Amino acid sequence: MLIVMHHHATDAQIDEVIKAVEAMGLKAEPIPGSLRTAIGVLGNQGYVDDSTIRTLSGVRETIHVSKPYKMVSRDFHPESTVVNVGGVRFGDSEKPVMIAGPCSIETEEQMMAAAEQVKSGGAQMLRGGAFKPRTGPYSFQGLGIEGLKYLQRAGKAYGLPVVTEVMRIGQLEAVCEHADMVQIGARNMQNFDLLKEVGKTRHPVLLKRGMSATIEEFLAAAEYILAEGNDQVVLCERGIRTFEKTTRNTLDLSVVPLIKEMSHLPIIVDPSHATGKRNLVTSMGKAALVVGAHGLMVEVHPDPARALCDGAQSLDGIGFAELMKDINGLFEYLGY
Amino acid sequence: MLIVMHHHATDAQIDEVIKAVEAMGLKAEPIPGSLRTAIGVLGNQGYVDDSTIRTLSGVRETIHVSKPYKMVSRDFHPESTVVNVGGVRFGDSEKPVMIAGPCSIETEEQMMAAAEQVKSGGAQMLRGGAFKPRTGPYSFQGLGIEGLKYLQRAGKAYGLPVVTEVMRIGQLEAVCEHADMVQIGARNMQNFDLLKEVGKTRHPVLLKRGMSATIEEFLAAAEYILAEGNDQVVLCERGIRTFEKTTRNTLDLSVVPLIKEMSHLPIIVDPSHATGKRNLVTSMGKAALVVGAHGLMVEVHPDPARALCDGAQSLDGIGFAELMKDINGLFEYLGY
Amino acid sequence: MLIVMHHHATDAQIDEVIKAVEAMGLKAEPIPGSLRTAIGVLGNQGYVDDSTIRTLSGVRETIHVSKPYKMVSRDFHPESTVVNVGGVRFGDSEKPVMIAGPCSIETEEQMMAAAEQVKSGGAQMLRGGAFKPRTGPYSFQGLGIEGLKYLQRAGKAYGLPVVTEVMRIGQLEAVCEHADMVQIGARNMQNFDLLKEVGKTRHPVLLKRGMSATIEEFLAAAEYILAEGNDQVVLCERGIRTFEKTTRNTLDLSVVPLIKEMSHLPIIVDPSHATGKRNLVTSMGKAALVVGAHGLMVEVHPDPARALCDGAQSLDGIGFAELMKDINGLFEYLGY
Amino acid sequence: MLIVMHHHATDAQIDEVIKAVEAMGLKAEPIPGSLRTAIGVLGNQGYVDDSTIRTLSGVRETIHVSKPYKMVSRDFHPESTVVNVGGVRFGDSEKPVMIAGPCSIETEEQMMAAAEQVKSGGAQMLRGGAFKPRTGPYSFQGLGIEGLKYLQRAGKAYGLPVVTEVMRIGQLEAVCEHADMVQIGARNMQNFDLLKEVGKTRHPVLLKRGMSATIEEFLAAAEYILAEGNDQVVLCERGIRTFEKTTRNTLDLSVVPLIKEMSHLPIIVDPSHATGKRNLVTSMGKAALVVGAHGLMVEVHPDPARALCDGAQSLDGIGFAELMKDINGLFEYLGY
Incomplete structure (x- = not known):
């Protein structure tokens, strides 16, 4: 100092x-x-x-010269961490991971259809929310435990490890039982008690950046998890809040190379939440891979026009297949 | 729409x-x-x-023309709500309430000394944190339940209702038992499960604005509490995050008259967290009262230079007495 | 460093x-x-x-430890500067100055009517724009030189020094000839060539904060003027751009005490542009005076519903008289 | 409405x-x-x-449903505009254009050396600033007319059209005489009088986005130029101001596909100013091309460690050659 x-x-x-x-x-x-x-x-x-x-x-x-984190820092831990989610690996030496699926779990049929599209498109992991953080109390709040079961069955049926969001400590046990990876959403990035409890498990964690979190706060949030003994943390950039309102958030892609320099943890990008617009997902997703993201998370729904949540930013099966075709071409260029 | x-x-x-x-x-x-x-x-x-x-x-x-809230809106509930915390009343027809006390509860002696200063300065309520949301895991995290006891004893000894922050659902019962008012901090403004649980109690709630929450999101968060049956909610502006870094946050005082127009719930201001600078607390606090705030929450510590948290924005007993002298002059001008 | x-x-x-x-x-x-x-x-x-x-x-x-300014800094110039505009004085030892008038100069009749309202309300200076910076080219761009003449005549008729905005170097001579004070608007705060030219005159300057300018940039912009030999500069806070869109801008009142500490130059506040809402002008204006502003600039129009610019934030004569009644009560409390 | x-x-x-x-x-x-x-x-x-x-x-x-612009809108002008700068073409049907060169023109030798590196790296245009907008008055302000001559000679010597910033109307004639394209910098994006004058010339214009300009304001600024009869306008995203301070600005890449949808004007990206960090330029530049930018502008200096301005974000000749090697690989993937 x-x-x-x-x-x-x-x-x-x-x-x-x-x-x-x-x-x-x-x-x-x-x-x-x-x-x-x-x-x-x-x-x-x-x-x-x-x-x-x-x-x-x-x-x-x-x-200040010192930072409020140490274990997540590359200064003190130069080797890159690989996070292993049921055999799917995120890290510097790995091919970027594609995670896809609907914003919300709605029915078993919907999850099966989504998993089929995700698998046939070539993604490695399935996403879907059973507990939904919604701005207002009158929006659909998620199916809860029942939804977790649909997600797990769909993942098993198609051989895709699954990730889903946890919103409170009381849900953590059930989420760990049904899902391969636990997501902490942007609104809970500084829910420090939840971070500590997740840190006590040995479950892989997907930690999203808070909507107005600095890089320092983002890494300090991850430090809460590592400090409890769990180093299986993947970071996720999902856009920050700025004065610009044409997009839902402003995707801050420069954090990808910056965090790869500052930390040994993998970092992925969610272009669907960042932009809020389906027609921007592919181009922003490709840009994220070009700057070095260890993976992407995109929203795919069998019938976006009838989605209970975030339909406007979801791709349908055909749209996702097109995105994956594009991404595969990019992977070739990138040497994967 | x-x-x-x-x-x-x-x-x-x-x-x-x-x-x-x-x-x-x-x-x-x-x-x-x-x-x-x-x-x-x-x-x-x-x-x-x-x-x-x-x-x-x-x-x-x-x-959108309709909003994601309804019960908090003055459109649908024109009469102003009065929130009663152990006899202390927040609302349009009431004299503004002064809440003061340390950021963190550190020892029983410190709380007693703080309560004495708060009482003799003329404030009506005592604050103090037992569970502390800190950016990094290596900062002081609060005394927990033990701290709640010190707070409760200090409040009783000086006849001051007390308010303290709850960070997780598992703490809610203990907080309700020891405190007269439950605070939801800025980082938890969109911890929707915590909002719902607090809504199920009949305890008065102090809901702080999230650091980058819009007014619409702030009111929608309060709606989660009212929708569960608890209308005893006081809102609190504490500064928003902007590009300006000279102050800790940018205090957005125009929300006070705006929210009084849009909602029937009382709104107070926290000039200590907003500015992060002790020498700005009195002037910004007075400005908040002039625009119509129903109260202020300020940080007071018997020995700020040895505070475990936020010492730079805390007043000592003498500083608080001076602030109250100033505020009392202002109250006279305002007709209280 | x-x-x-x-x-x-x-x-x-x-x-x-x-x-x-x-x-x-x-x-x-x-x-x-x-x-x-x-x-x-x-x-x-x-x-x-x-x-x-x-x-x-x-x-x-x-x-960086050193700052990109020196002459504007109180560190190197401890005594407060008084800016004198045709006998109206801005500074620490002076009663705050009230500037009022329409956004745009529209006709000679309108300016005379506005000046009458401004004078009878008790303000000391008249404002009005002849050159208007408008977001799009199809909005009313101002009357130009003709407007300057109406402004000057109205000021003379009612004994009010006048302030008006200059947008380009080529207008500076005409503006100095017709107006007592030259305004640099928010969009031109970093129009460095214009700042230098204004610095070469000895005319008093009203420098508005850029819409996303930091305090450091704001003071460095003023340094450009002082560095050319003109120290008659009054700063003006007019709201900054944030994610919050309910108000036109977010009025950052904490800059007032901060700048009074950091600089010897006077600082005033424009609550009309900051909020964009007529019904917030009085309360935010009073708050600005409570935190120590050396003056206010408010928009007054004889017929806001027919204003060619910013009618929604303008007061009419009756509204301005009410504001001044309120302000005069506040001045009494503040000891002026 | x-x-x-x-x-x-x-x-x-x-x-x-x-x-x-x-x-x-x-x-x-x-x-x-x-x-x-x-x-x-x-x-x-x-x-x-x-x-x-x-x-x-x-x-x-x-x-509002209508927008403050019309001529720049694709709604009313569906065909993409091609901007021709001395034979170098920006537009949908064209290979993206590489512009490179130093932030400031310092000496004739420096410009010749820079032009050599820019040319041999494979860029099509040369940049360099003779009039520099600097935050404080004590920083290097540029060589002025003398600098324009060095730039012009270097461009001619290596067959590269040149672009340089104009800061005031009085400089416009000289800039048009010496440069093939006129740049309006971020700080002057809403210097409407300068926009109008540039619109009256028939010189190609590079219009940078203001540091906190919305997309709507950016397009409305371009409308000022088109409304005067000059449609040879290339837009340039250079990062926006947010709370995040690790990078100089936050590069908002989603504006590229959005503006290509909303307008017929070409848009390029400046990754050097956006990030302020040399080691981010290549990756962010590639990302910009992947999302569809019509070109890049990057800072290249023969000896960045001795640059009078922005050395930290400038590449040297070797760095630029490496960047171009990378970019050429990307062009192949993109099909150019």
Whole structure:
């Protein structure tokens, strides 16, 4: 941490800050500049809580150098992590993984039809939501446990590991029983108690970026899971909230190469939620693979026009087959 | 809902849309314009899920007129709601309520000292966190149940109803037992399962705005609580996330008059979290009261320089007494 | 400036950075930490361009301590500046100034009627736009020079100094001839050539914050004017662009106390453009004065329902008289 | 336009609105819903200024259906425009164009060296700035006219048409004389007077998106140019301002397919300014081409470590040759 003093800070104020740093068991190194003095803080093993320092007189600002995470960082864990979901592998050395399926699980027939399309299109994993986070209470909230069973059966029938969202700790056991991978949605990225509980399982986790989360907060959320002993975490970029409203969110693709540099965890992209528009899914999905994403998650529904949720961003079977044809061409170019 | 067709949409496409609307049990009213046709959707009793419509060919966009909430809306409930927390009343006809206390509960002595300062300053309620949502797992996470006891004792000793945050459903019973009001934090504003459970209690709720929540999402989150039968909800603006980083968040004071127009629920403001800077708390707090806030929540700590959390935005006893002197002058001007 | 090296940076990389700093004529002071080394840069008299440093291998990030402005900073100019516009004074020791008038100058009659309302309401300055920055080319673009004459006559008739926007260098001479204060609008806050030319005049300037400008950029824009020798600059907060769309912009009131701390220049607030809603103008305007604004600029039109621009946020004469009654009550409370 | 009335609006209020619409020479079509009445506005040939309507009592909101642009819209001009810059062609049917060169023109030697690298790498156009928009007045402001000459000579020597930024109307003649294409930078996207003047020339224009401009504002800015008779406009996405600060801006790639759908004008992408990081340029540039960009603009400098501006995001000759090798591989995959 660097403590920047005001231009007119007195020597007594500087001494006061140095004493406060030392009282925290750390070393203070003053750096007198021509316009102002700065004080380096040394000896900390991680993020320093600066609230007690920022309150001292003469202090203009404090600047953090350490980050609120460590185990997820490539600095301290240079080898890339591979996450294994029932034999499907996400990681630097692996071919990108395609996950597809409907936003919501609606009926057993719908899930079977979706799984058939997902499989025949060539995807490796099946998605579907049994517990749905909806803006308002009057929208369809998901089928619950019954839905988990349909998802599991469809996955088994077509040999596709399945991923589904968990919204509360009380659902976690059932979700782990029926699904191969547990998803934490964007709205729960900072539901820290849920992160801790998921960290105590040894189930693979798909952690979505919060809708206005910084990269630092995103990695710190993953740190909650790793800190409990579970390193099987795949990160997922799904768009951030900006002033631009033509798309549902603004897909921030530069996080893919950035996170691959900063962390050893795999990262995938969800172009369906990011854009909210079916006709953008293929092009944005391909762009995500070109910047190095370890996989894609796309919404596929046997009959989008009758979907109970997010139909406008879902592909039907034909649309998904076309997307996969395109993606396969891209894989060839990328050398997979 | 209004469905806007493309400039070059054909009559057949328009007919297709009309049929789809009617298939949903609603009425479609075409409005031929000079540049394009729009189709009004009539007969819906609330928000219409438009995913099935947006997918039809010839449709340019759909525009929602209804909102994803109804019970929180002043349109349907014109009288202002008064929320009663152990005798302390929030509402249009009431003097604004002052809530104060530390970010985190640290020791029994600290809570007693804080309660003494809060009481002697003239506040009506005591705050303090036992379960703390922290960005990273290595920051202080709160004392848990033990902390709730300290809070309750301090509140009783000084005759101050208490409010504290709940982070997971499993904590709700203990929080309701020890606290007079349950807080849902910004990071959990869209933790819908927690909202539903809180809605099933009859405990007063303090619901904070999510860090990038729109007003519509904020009100829809409150709707989850009211829909379960609990109308004792106080809303709380605490700043939103923007590109500006000099303050912790950007305090959006215009939501206060807007929400008072749109909803019958009381709304208070937290200038401490919004700004993250102690020296801005008094001026922004006074501004909040001038625009009509039903109360303020401010952070007060007996020794901010040694606070385990958010010391930089906390006032000490003397600072709080000064703030209250200022606020009392303002109350006189405002006619309380 | 502080240069933060990667955890695994080598001694040779550190040496390379030190040499590069010294090649810039500055001093480098390494600060070895337990996790990584940082290098303090000393001896600079202002902002350091770090592009050449960030490119060196082993460098994780550079952190600026100096700012891209100096003359506008209170650090280097502690006494508050008073800006004098034809006898109307903006500054710390002065009563806040009320500026009012229509968005656009439409006819001589309209300006006379507006000036009468502005004067009788008790404002000190008259505003009105002759050159209008409009999103699209088909909206009313202003009356130009003819409008300037109406504005000047109306100001003279009622003894009100006038302020009007300049959009291009070629208009500057005419604007200075007809108006007492030159406004740079939000869209031109970083029109640096215009800032320089305005800086070469000795005319008072009203500089509006860009719609997504940081405080640092806002002050650096003012620095362009002061650097040319003109220190008669009043800053104006008018709302920033965020994801929230219920208001036209999000009024960021915390910049008022922050800028008063950081700079010696006066700062006023425009609640009309910030909110875009007439019924929010009075409450947000009062809040601005409570946090210490040196003035307000509000839109007043004799007949808002027939205004050629921004009618929805304009007050009529009666509305303005009511606002001024409210404001005068507030001035009494504030001790003016 | 659609006018949405309040739930409790009276018949008299509805009549008042209808009369106001008719007074504007338009037709009003009431649509009575089960919860509220909406009123369709018909007969307008473009964007309707709604300020006079929003002020009427009983009106909840107005919703625009028409847009503030028309000539740039594909709705009214279905065929894709090809922009020809000295024989280099931007457009749907063309191979994407590579523009490269330094941020600033520094010396004649530097421009010649850069042009050599740009040419031998295989780019078609040369860029370089003679007039530089810099946040603070103490940064290098560009060489001016002298720089334009170096740029022109370097372009001629290597057979590369050149593009350079114009910052004020007074520079336009000189820029048109020395450069093949005129750039309007992000900070001037809403410098409407400059747009109009550029529109009066017949010079090709490169219009960059403002740092917080919506797509609608971006297209409306282009409309200013087309409305003056110049349709040789290439749009350029260069990142938008969000809360995320790890990258300089957030590159919004979904605008590429969206704008190709909404407009007939070509659109290119600048990955250098968008990310601010040299090591992200290649991957984000490739992603831009995959989503359909008509070209890229990247920063290349013979010696980035000594660049006077933006060195951290500039590639050197070797880096650019590597990027072009990668891009050429991608072009093969894309079928060029």
